[in-house]
Amino acid sequence: MRTPETLTAVQRHADLQRNSNPESANASSATPGSITPGSNEKMSDITKTSAQEKRLSAARQALTSTTRNATADIDPMDEADGSVTVLSPFEIDPYAKNPRLRPNPKRAELKASMSAEGRITNTITVTRRSPNDKYTPYGGGNTRIQIAQELLNEGDQRFAQLTVITVKWPGDAAVISAHLSENDNRGDISFWxxxxGVASFKKTFEEENKTILSAAELNNVLKKKGLNYGIRMIQNFAFAVEHLSLIGAWLRTEDVNGVIKPNYGACLDVSKQFDKAKEVKEAIDEIFLMYCQDLEAMDAANLEKDPAEREEVKIDLQSLITDIQSVSSKALGLHADDMPAVLQAFLSQPKMSADELLKVRAGNTASGVPSSSGKQSPLGGMLGSVAGGNIQPFQNKPSSKQPAPGKSGNEQDRLASFQKRLTTELIALNDEVPIADFIVIDPDMPLGFLVDIPESMDISKDKQLSEEQSAFRESAWAILAMVSGQCNLDVVSKSTVPSKWMKAISTGVQAMTELCVAQGIGMRQGVIYVHSMQVWQLIGSPVGGVAFLKILSTITEFYSFYPEKLSIPYKQLFT
Known part of the structure; x- marks a missing residue:
């Protein structure tokens, strides 16, 4: 017999069953579709129970499901470009592939300035390969980071935290080019x-992009990075890295381009005719090693001196070239005194055999200059309009002075004759080696033209020139620029024709120097330097030597008839 307690327990069990399965409970108590008394209240209770069950079910799923991270889709290697971060200076390492090899010459001044300011005035941009790596400067700041670390170690807590800008890691090639650009902008990076830096960029870019770059392609890639060195300079860089590493730290741009490379290259070319390239190269490397040891000793001695007493350590070029030719001649079995004549003869006639070169003696160089082939297009409209069948290269006004005694003919006719001769000869030279891209007609200049800075010494009208043509262009450019009068400030200041040359003068000596150096033009403080090798290349060149000598002859005769055009006192472009 059931007791009230038992009935209560049974009833409680039934109630629990109904709560756990309300549809079943409803079905057992009513016929489908029927409505019983109080059904509205029961339906309301069922609806409430169903909603509650859904909430309970969602809660159970939340307890058993994996918690979702709000940053799950964020790549931890990504840096927000341009974001500002506060770092300890010891969280930043100097960039391992920084092109700068020697300490910043202004390091002491920079440290004193930072100590006085108590901060780094120019915010440094940093990047990193991964979250596991330290940050590294992007595009400059290595010296400032090192100084900040030093000052913090010395107890200056103002450098405990640095405010920096972070950028996403772009790859080593991009960081190398950024450092090169930064150092170039400051103008305190050496040729070496x-x-x-360019060699490192080339190697890294090729590895990252699975490609091989020619000098022209490398120049184009660097241009996109804001580095306009020019193909000739890039070739000089490659030559120095390959052949001149022992004396690299002391190389200067003008020395490599105008002196060392032509002489070294000529010795190697001649050695190939004797089948002794290896012997000559090894002999020259020994000379480089000897000079390297001497230069290192001079550097070491300088460090022991007071900064005011230190002397510039530089290569004695004359001695170096003499030694290079001397050891080369010994390796080839030639007399040292004959070596310059042998080199000159070979440059004039590159097809000379070893037997023919052995016959060359000092003061008796080989004769005969082979004619050139593959002529370039003529000057076209470069020298002005054609009038009466005669091209007029310049519109120089005739001199007010009377012709000197013994000089016959009307002065105006003589001037017209000079104009015609010079035009004809410039066109003839352009047929051999393109020069039209850097000759600018300027009636205000003594000869009626100005020699402008070309886009490239190695390319003319999008055509890649041979190395011989490029070298000739460099030499011809320098000498024509000198005789044109454009290196005299009082003369060139009268020019009114737009040109890169005039624009560079207006922007200052540094801009002028950088523009010239990029094209292999030797210049210091606005003064163009012409060396013996350039004269040698012009006189002995089979691709324009004769034509160029005719131009010089005409210019010399012109100035002899009109000396007043040379009478203006010389004033340096920059003082």
Missing amino acids: ERAQ
């Missing part, structure tokens, strides 16, 4: 550091 540039050469090493």
Whole structure:
């Protein structure tokens, strides 16, 4: 017999069953579709129970499901470009592939300035390969980071935290080019550091992009990075890295381009005719090693001196070239005194055999200059309009002075004759080696033209020139620029024709120097330097030597008839 307690327990069990399955409970208590008394209240209770069950079910799923991270889709290697971050200076390492090899010459001044300011005035941009790596400067700041670390170690807590800008890791090639650009902008990077930096960029870019770059392609890639060195300079960089590493730290741009490379290259070319390239190269490397040891000793001695007493350590070019030719001649079995004549003869006639070169003696160089082939297009409209069948290269006004005694003919006719001769000869030279791209007609200049800075010494009208043509262009450019009068400030200041040359003068000596150096033009403080090798290349060149000598002859005769055009006192472009 059931007791009230038992009935209560049974009833409680039934109630629990109905709560766990309300549809079943409803079905057992009513016929489908029927409505019983109080059904509205029961339906309301069922609806409430169903909603409650859904909430309970969602809660159970939340307890058993994996918690979702709000940053799950964010790549931890990504840096928000341009974001500002606060770092300890010891969280930043100097960039391992920084092109700068030697300490910043202004390091002491920079440290004193930072100590006085108590901060780094120019915010540094940093990047990193992954979250596991330290940050590294992007595009400059290595010296400032090192100084900040030093000052913090010395107890200056103002450098405990640095505010920096972070950028996403772009790859080593991009970081190397950014550092090169930064150092170039400051103008405190050496030729050798540039050469090493470009070589490092080339190797890294090729590895990252699975490609091989020619000099022209490398020049185009660097241009997109804001580095306009020019193909000739890039070739000089590559030559220095390959052949001149022992003396690299002391190389200067003008020395490599105008002196060392032509002489070294000529010795190697001649050695190939004797089948002794290896012997000559090894002999020259020994000379480089000897000079390297001497230069290192001079550097070491400088460090022991007071900064005011230190002397510039530089290569004695004359001695170096003499030694290179001397050891080369010994390796080839030639007399040292004959070596310059042998080199000159070979440059004039590159097809000379070893037996023919052995016959060359000092003061008796080989004769005969082979004619050139593959002529370039004529000057076209470069020298002005054609009038009466005669091209007029310049519109120089005749001199007010009377012709000197013994000089016959009307002065105006004589001037017209000079104009015609010079035009004809410039066209003839352009047929051999293109020069039209850097000759600018300027009636205000003594000869009626100005020699402008070309886009490239190696390319003319999008055509890649041979190395011989490029070298000739460099030499011809320098000498024509000198005789044109454009290196005299009082003369060139009268020019009213737009040109890169005039624009560079207006922007200052540094801009002028950088523009010229990029094209292999030797210049210091606005003064163009012409060396013996350039004269040698012009006189002995089979691709324009004769034509160029005719131009010089005409110019010399012109100035002899009109000396007043040379009478203006010389004033340096920059003082």
